[in-house]
Amino acid sequence: MLNIRTLTCNLLQERTYVAWADPDACVVVDPGCYGDDELRDLESLLRQESLTPAAILLTHGHFDHIFGVKALQDRFGGIPVYMHPADEAVFGYGAQMAANLGLAPAATDFVRTPVQDGQVLELAGIRFEVIATPGHTPGGVCYYVREADILFSGDTLFAGSIGRTDFPGGEYDDLIRSIMERIILLDPAVRILPGHGPTSTIGRERTGNPFLEPFNEPEEAPDPDLEPVVIKGA
Numbered sequence: 001m002l003n004i005r006t007l008t009c010n011l012l013q014e015r016t017y018v019a020w021a022d023p024d025a026c027v028v029v030d031p032g033c034y035g036d037d038e039l040r041d042l043e044s045l046l047r048q049e050s051l052t053p054a055a056i057l058l059t060h061g062h063f064d065h066i067f068g069v070k071a072l073q074d075r076f077g078g079i080p081v082y083m084h085p086a087d088e089a090v091f092g093y094g095a096q097m098a099a100n101l102g103l104a105p106a107a108t109d110f111v112r113t114p115v116q117d118g119q120v121l122e123l124a125g126i127r128f129e130v131i132a133t134p135g136h137t138p139g140g141v142c143y144y145v146r147e148a149d150i151l152f153s154g155d156t157l158f159a160g161s162i163g164r165t166d167f168p169g170g171e172y173d174d175l176i177r178s179i180m181e182r183i184i185l186l187d188p189a190v191r192i193l194p195g196h197g198p199t200s201t202i203g204r205e206r207t208g209n210p211f212l213e214p215f216n217e218p219e220e221a222p223d224p225d226l227e228p229v230v231i232k233g234a
Contacts, residue, residue, distance in 0.1 A: 015196060018042070025052055027056070028042075029193075032064050033071075038068070055082060062094065065155075073110045090137050090169060128143045133182055134174045137167075138169045142154060156183065159192070
């Protein structure tokens with residue numbers, strides 16, 4: 001059974017996820033823990049559940065999602081940190097972005113393990129499928145746990161919104177294409193765990209997210225002369 005716990009971190013209310021299916025190993029997704037207090041909160045959760053991180057998954061490289069990465073990698077024996085290599089460029093402006101908010105820069109001198117679209121990572125008893133979703137950042141990815149209908153969407157897709165594209169490296173057309181071609185066609189029951197804000201589902205965003213036309217456009221009146229179509233899983 002897949003277990004997931006959530007921590008809300010740093011000034012930007014970033015969502016850090018701890019996921020596990022094995023009894024003693026876990027994966028940490030986007031550890032945005034800022035400062036000693038938030039790192040202690042994460043370590044307290046790990047002790048409470050008797051878990052040791054086996055890996056860190058990064059949906060992208062923005063500073064608010066990586067504050068805790070270096071400390072965790074050092075603390076747990078150099079565990080792998082998976083990230084798309086196209087987001088290396090994001091580190092170049094992250095310190096200034098943090099400074100603009102009065103925050104210390106996130107350490108970026110951790111060892112990265114590259115991921116690519118379509119790759120499957122078997123970690124802590126969980127099978128993560130890597131889906132490349134550039135747009136918010138050049139190397140943004142989502143991690144799909146197909147067996148549990150879970151999508152860690154990072155800052156690609158939110159409940160009722162989408163990721164910003166006005167930062168360096170952001171591209172609105174790429175983001176919309178990523179969502180429409182790679183994400184929104186998943187099963188409507190898939191639960192979205194975003195990098196900020198509340199959870200949602202693919203079905204809910206498909207029909208109600210104002211950024212995702214034409215899925216949420218009003219349906220045309222049915223033609224009585226046409227045979228009805230039954231869509232399984234809808």
